[in-house]
Amino acid sequence: MYSFEPSEEQKMLVDAINRYAITDLRKQAHQAEEDNQLPIPLVEKGWELGFLQASIPEAFGGFGERSAVTGVLAAEELAYGDLAGAMAILLPGLFATPILLAGDDAQKETYLPPIVEAEWTPYTSALIEAQFDFDPNKLNTVAEKNGKGYLLKGEKIYVPFAEEAHAVLVYAQYGGDTQGFIVPKDTEGVEIVERQKVMGVNALPLYKVKFNDVLVPRENRLGGEAGHDFAPILDASRLGLAAMAVGLSRAAFEYARDYAKERDVFGVKVAQKQTIAFMMAEMVTEIEAIRLLTWEAAWMVDNNKEDASKEAYLALTGAMDMAMMVTDRAVQILGGHGYIREHPVELWMRNGRGIATMLGLTIV
Amino acid sequence: MIEFEMPKPIAQQNYVLKTVADNMMRPVSRHFDEHEHEIPWDYINFMHMAMRATGAGSLAPRERPKDEKKEEKPDEEKKKRPPIAYQMLAFMLETLSWGDVGIYLVTPGGGLGSAAVEAAGTPEQKQKFLARFAEEKPTFAAMAMTEPQAGSDTSAIRATAVLDKETNEWILNGEKIFVTAGHKALLESQGFVVVWATIDPKAGRAGMRSFVVEAGNPGATVTKLEHKLGIRASDTASIVMQDCRVPFDAMLGSPEIVTKSTKGFKGAMATFDATRPLVAATGIGVARASLELLIETLAAQGITIRYGLPRQKLTNIEREIIDMEVMLRSAWLLILKAVWMADNRKHNPMEASMSKVRAGDVVTKVTQKAVEIMGPLGYSRDLLLEKWFRDAKITDIYEGTGQINRLIVARNIFDYSGSELR
Ligand SMILES: Cc1cc2nc3c(=O)[nH]c(=O)nc-3n(C[C@H](O)[C@H](O)[C@H](O)COP(=O)(O)OP(=O)(O)OC[C@H]3O[C@@H](n4cnc5c(N)ncnc54)[C@H](O)[C@@H]3O)c2cc1C
Numbered sequence: 153m154y155s156f157e158p159s160e161e162q163k164m165l166v167d168a169i170n171r172y173a174i175t176d177l178r179k180q181a182h183q184a185e186e187d188n189q190l191p192i193p194l195v196e197k198g199w200e201l202g203f204l205q206a207s208i209p210e211a212f213g214g215f216g217e218r219s220a221v222t223g224v225l226a227a228e229e230l231a232y233g234d235l236a237g238a239m240a241i242l243l244p245g246l247f248a249t250p251i252l253l254a255g256d257d258a259q260k261e262t263y264l265p266p267i268v269e270a271e272w273t274p275y276t277s278a279l280i281e282a283q284f285d286f287d288p289n290k291l292n293t294v295a296e297k298n299g300k301g302y303l304l305k306g307e308k309i310y311v312p313f314a315e316e317a318h319a320v321l322v323y324a325q326y327g328g329d330t331q332g333f334i335v336p337k338d339t340e341g342v343e344i345v346e347r348q349k350v351m352g353v354n355a356l357p358l359y360k361v362k363f364n365d366v367l368v369p370r371e372n373r374l375g376g377e378a379g380h381d382f383a384p385i386l387d388a389s390r391l392g393l394a395a396m397a398v399g400l401s402r403a404a405f406e407y408a409r410d411y412a413k414e415r416d417v418f419g420v421k422v423a424q425k426q427t428i429a430f431m432m433a434e435m436v437t438e439i440e441a442i443r444l445l446t447w448e449a450a451w452m453v454d455n456n457k458e459d460a461s462k463e464a465y466l467a468l469t470g471a472m473d474m475a476m477m478v479t480d481r482a483v484q485i486l487g488g489h490g491y492i493r494e495h496p497v498e499l500w501m502r503n504g505r506g507i508a509t510m511l512g513l514t515i516v
Numbered sequence: 517m518i519e520f521e522m523p524k525p526i527a528q529q530n531y532v533l534k535t536v537a538d539n540m541m542r543p544v545s546r547h548f549d550e551h552e553h554e555i556p557w558d559y560i561n562f563m564h565m566a567m568r569a570t571g572a573g574s575l576a577p578r579e580r581p582k583d584e585k586k587e588e589k590p591d592e593e594k595k596k597r598p599p600i601a602y603q604m605l606a607f608m609l610e611t612l613s614w615g616d617v618g619i620y621l622v623t624p625g626g627g628l629g630s631a632a633v634e635a636a637g638t639p640e641q642k643q644k645f646l647a648r649f650a651e652e653k654p655t656f657a658a659m660a661m662t663e664p665q666a667g668s669d670t671s672a673i674r675a676t677a678v679l680d681k682e683t684n685e686w687i688l689n690g691e692k693i694f695v696t697a698g699h700k701a702l703l704e705s706q707g708f709v710v711v712w713a714t715i716d717p718k719a720g721r722a723g724m725r726s727f728v729v730e731a732g733n734p735g736a737t738v739t740k741l742e743h744k745l746g747i748r749a750s751d752t753a754s755i756v757m758q759d760c761r762v763p764f765d766a767m768l769g770s771p772e773i774v775t776k777s778t779k780g781f782k783g784a785m786a787t788f789d790a791t792r793p794l795v796a797a798t799g800i801g802v803a804r805a806s807l808e809l810l811i812e813t814l815a816a817q818g819i820t821i822r823y824g825l826p827r828q829k830l831t832n833i834e835r836e837i838i839d840m841e842v843m844l845r846s847a848w849l850l851i852l853k854a855v856w857m858a859d860n861r862k863h864n865p866m867e868a869s870m871s872k873v874r875a876g877d878v879v880t881k882v883t884q885k886a887v888e889i890m891g892p893l894g895y896s897r898d899l900l901l902e903k904w905f906r907d908a909k910i911t912d913i914y915e916g917t918g919q920i921n922r923l924i925v926a927r928n929i930f931d932y933s934g935s936e937l938r
Contacts, residue, residue, distance in 0.1 A: 153598060155519045156853045162518075221518050285828035386824075413930055424937055429926035430919070436929055437870045440853075441846035448849060451520045462823045463845075469827070470842040508827075 156444070162222055166229050168201055173233025178403070178496075181234035184355035185499055190240050192272075198230065198241035199272035208252060213265030218252060220388060220450035223516025224395035228443070231399030235503045236355035238396055239514050243313055244268075247275035247321050249388060249515045250332055254380035258371065259334070263319070277321035277332075278308035278361055279389075279512030288323070288330060288386055288511060293363060295324040295333060295373075302326070302373060304333060304366040307345075312513060314359035315344050321374065322363060323382075323512075330382040332374030341366035352502030356513075385515070387453050387461050390468040392516035394446045397471035397507045398439060404482035404500040405435050411486055428485055435478045442467065442474045450516075472508040479504030523600055526607050533608060536562070537615025542900075545616045548749040549903050553741055555704065556619050556749055564624045564654035602790070602855035606797040610848075613801030617907050618749035620798060622656075624705070625649050627697055628791060629657025632710040632726060635787040636768040645728055648706060656700035656707040659787075660692035660755055667694075668920050671721045671781075675713040675757065679764070686727055686767060688713055688735065688760040696914070698753030699738050702731045709736070709755060710768070721781040728766045735760025746906030785865070792868040792915050793854035796875030799911030800848050803879035806886040806904045807840055813890060836885055843878040850874050866928040869921040876912030876921070883908040 158166065176194055184190045203226045208214025230238035248267045251259050267275055281292050293306025304324050314320065319336045335342060345360040374380050409432060412423035422428050449467040452460035479501040483490035490497045522530075540559050548556055612620040621627070626649055633645050648655050666672035675690025690713060692698075701707035708730045716723035729736050740754035764771075811821070814833065821834050830838070850871040857864035883905040887894035894901050912918045927937050 153519050153521055153523050154600075154603060154852060154856050155517055155598075156856055157518065159517045285826055287826050287829060289824065409929055423926075423930045423932070426923075426926075426937070429930070429937055430922045432929055433870075433873065433922040433925035436925060437850070437874050440867075440870060441850050441874055444849035444853060445842065445846040447518055448520045448845075451518060455521075465823050466838065466842050466845060469838055470846060473839075473842075 156447075158221075158225060162225055165201070165203065165206075165222065166225050169203070169226055169229035170232070172198060172201060173229055177230070177233025177237040181237060181355070182493075182496060182499070184234070184236065185353075186493075188354045189357070190237060190355045194237065195240045196272045198237065199244075201241075204242065204245045204248060205268045208248065208264055208268050212252070212260050213268040218249070220391055220453040220516060221447065223388070224391050224446050224450045227392045227395035227514065227516050228399035228402070228446075231396035232403050233399075234355075235396060235400050235500075235506075236353040238399070239312060239353065239356050241272070242392070242514050242516070244273060244275045245515050246277040246312070246513075247317075247319060250277065250321055250374060250385045251334075253384045253388065254332065254375050254382075256376035259374070259376070263334070273318060274313040274316040275319055275321075276311060276313050276317040277323065277512070278311040278314070279323045280308065280310040280509075282307065282309050282360075286509075289382070291323060291325040291330055293322070293324040295326040295331060295368070297326075298367075301367055301369040302333060304335070304341075304363040304368055306363050308361045308363070309348060310350075310358045310510075310513065311361045312356055312358055314361050315347070315357065320361070322366075322368075324363075326379070329379070331379050332382075332385070333368045334372040334374065335363075335366060335368060339366055339368075350506070352499060352504075352506050353510075383461050384453075387449075387464040389511055389515045390464040391446060391450050391453065392514040393507060393510055394442070394449070394464070394467040394471035395516065396514060397468075397475040397504070398443045398446060400500055400503055400507075401435075401439050401442075401475050401478035404479045404497055404504070405432070405439060407495075407497055407500075408432065408435075408482040408485040411489075422485065431481050431485065435481055438474050438477060442470045445470055468511070475504035475507040523603070526600065526604055529604060530607055530611055533611040533615075536566075537611060541612070541615030541619050545619070545900055545903065546897070548616075548619060549746075552743060552748040553751065554749075555700070555751075556622060559619055560622060560624055560654050567625060568650060599859040602794075602858040603852065605794055606851055606855045609794050610797045610801040610804070613798040614805045615801075616749070617798050617802050618747035620801075621696060621747055621750035622700065624654035624656055626655070626657035626707075628659035628787070629697075629701065629708060629710045631791050632659050632787045633657075633728065633768060635790060636726060638768075638770055641728075641765065641768060645708060653705060655705040656697045658695050658697040658701040658707070658709045658753075660695045660698065660709050661712045662694045663691060664693055668917055670712070671724070673712060673714060673724070674717070675711065676717060677713040677715050677725060677727060677767075679715075680761070683761070684764045685761045686764065688727060688729065688757040688762065690757055691739075692755045692757075693740075694742065694914075695753045695755055696750055698755050699741060699751040702729075702733075702736060702738055702753075702755070706731050711736075711755075711757065724781045726768045727762055728768065729757070729760060729762055730766075733760055733762065745909060746903065747910055788915060789865045789868045790858055792872040792921070793851045793858070795915040796847070796851050796871045796911065797855075799875045799879035799908055800844065800851065802904050802908045802911075803844055803882040806883045806901055806908070807837070807844060809899070809901055810886045810889060811837065813893070833889060836889060840882045840885060843874075844882060847871070847874040847878040866925055869916070869924040869928075872916060872921045873918055873925060876918040879908040879911050 205214050206216035207218035244267050251263050295302040295304055322333045322335050323330050341364040343362040348358045415422045446467040449463035452463050482497040483501050663673050677686045677688050701709050708728050711727050711729050714723040737756050738753050739756050742752040821837050854864050854867040854871045887905045
């Protein structure tokens, strides 16, 4: 059967996140961006909405089941408030969700309860590397087996909250595959090189981190001795990011809509000019189209459909273009005012460009 | 709950229709493209027979008369299956258009004409006008809104309807152009054309009404068949009405609407809400055929698409194809949502128009790109690709051009009336 109607539970969650996104996240986004810092109480409040907690089974401290569809609904709504804030709130998921998806029982029992039972606590993961054609399936960071475990060597960038994190899930190449390795705080050889400055999401602290022959005990390989399949983690990362692109674009679209309806030009409202109205019609169509593609991909993931990975890839590909198209137009529709940082659209445009490089900064 | 599982009846229907497309459409596609105005009777007769047997096929799902005698079922079974009639149609049209959209357009059963009757007619009118499609011979219907001076701006139509009080008949006068299946409806079957005319030329939209003109009416003449870029198997007729008399109850809707203002026009718009996503679906079928052929041709040369790579590592061809897949799939999902809303009686004018906007864009882009990438093979008439390119273009033109549908979407966004956003 086809249905485009979220369940009652999903609707309640989305409504709650929506209120938080509007009254908290969005209100503080500008200041947070200018300050290069998110107020922690703001993030804690978002965490308390309980999205991640609800996707972890009771046996591991949570109170529900993971659903990628619920995940994309939640991620969209959070990013509708603010992208940096959304990524910060879901940050512990970067560590916990891969463990849920690919960890062995011991790892789930060790790591999940303390994360989901506590207040928001930074746990993170390190995937991205400094290459123009960065490919998550072809990492330069490597893991080498030795007598005691694995040695990690390489350099990661854009590691959110690396400085503060209690543990990092580091992705490295092992035997040609991408594998995750759990690296606790203060492990020898982990070098936080610097906090990085980027074009957008400046409220989200991103770090360059070096791994200088970091020794990882055998039991800290994600999935244990046998390792794991990376595809489900990549799918979930693509879905989360695509959904956030939708939320971000929706925010930009709505802001431009409201502005265009207020602003007078040549005796009419900006919105009454067809060239603007048509841009808006295309924007809303694009957003809805990519949202549905993301929903379908998430549903395929939930139902173990054969083409789920391909669909998630297509969804993110579409989302990258959508985010740029919509946020650019939002700035354009505000004219010179769009270029001024008092309006949020220029930040959304900077964040919108980031969607194409942020794979690995969130997961649902 | 959000779900994307294809219902079984749709999967079964797709399977059957794919066979029809493979065996009855593709083999004759080129012939009917090159012999414009020849009629594909084999396909028509086959479809008529098949649809009579299954009851499928109208562009607007018919409400079936309630079967009183049906046994009472235990509570659990009584739980109604969700309605999927419009979804079935969208899939049907997509698959048949994947076969050949020009030939699909001559499927008997009424098309836009029946949809108009279905949307605006009284139960008696539906019975009177739609019953004929179940009869032995294939029958066609058409919808005539467009006039030489009035296309997108439907309020500018000049065809008139005047009531002859003595005979209680309407007298229609005017010229209609671009009537899809108009020739087949009036001259090749005992069908009908739903003609839009005004009962008060000064009243604009408020004066517009639709009238059923049946085959055999001496006042209606087919004066021209167009020669077109594509969909050449489908006849596009001009119809002139000269003192064309129709009975009083040939006006669709209840008699009260004679006096009530814009109901007639709203009837036309309601028809479009239902049919736009379906027309969009036909375009998707054509574009899917093109993309599949492109991917198959590449595969035969050993080129496969490496999904999952960062864009920076893709070849240009891979990138183009992946982008086309994104466009096509997302356009299809917009259609699916619009028809799902129609099935569930949710108000969907915005979604209907969005699906048409996107399909119009996407199917023209995909077919144009496919011809480009296929190089000299794409341009040649040895393959059907160049035909699909020509066929696809109509998607962005009829049932409201891309621009008109953008206007509708934008009016919804801004909550503007037609006069606030022209
Ligand atoms: C093959 C074919 C089959 C058809 N079948 C039928 C049928 O069965 N029944 C029927 O009634 N009609 C039918 N039509 C007619 C079709 O619906 C019209 O051609 C279409 O609505 C456009 O009208 P037009 O051709 O007069 O173009 P115009 O209305 O003259 O438009 C010209 C251009 O101006 C743009 N434009 C118009 N108004 C605006 C506006 N307000 N803002 C911005 N841009 C605008 C249009 O998008 C277009 O690009 C058919 C047409 C074709 C080609």
